[in-house]
Amino acid sequence: MKRHLALHGLTTDHHHTLGLAVRLKRGAVREATALAQLFLSAYEESMVHHFRGEEEVLLPAFAAKVGDDHPLIIRTLTEHIRIHRLADKVLKTLQTNAITKKLLTEIAQTLEAHVRFEENELFPAIEAALVDDELNAVMERLPLIDHTVRTEQGITVRYAVNLADPKPAP
């Protein structure tokens, strides 16, 4: 199913997040600290804004149709909290330089599962529940929250995580 234009920016972010997840999974042990830092910068510069857009604009519009405690809303919020908790864990673990492949794999799997859930279950449900005007209203409000940028061609361009090989820790 073709994504509604209102969700293009979020879907673009999801593609970047899947790229990041692959990077975190495939990285060598010696890259663990650099990859943890890569995750943290993506989290701080992109993911937190993305989550805010979903929580403050998209989910309330959906909740108006299906109720605040719909299982898809509860699952989305629970997974956001899990990602916030993992970011906090990475921040604390970096202080002792004890990042493990196990932690990076857990983060990668969590990010991947969250993106697939939103793309395969949440977004189709939102597209089915909201009429065009309501989705357009979401599109107007999202950039105020989640840093969406539109080009002159009307294409939504988002912050992209730099997936170039991080420098190994000295």
Ligand SMILES: [Fe+2]
């Ligand atoms: Fe998302």
Ligand SMILES: [Fe+2]
């Ligand atoms: Fe999300």
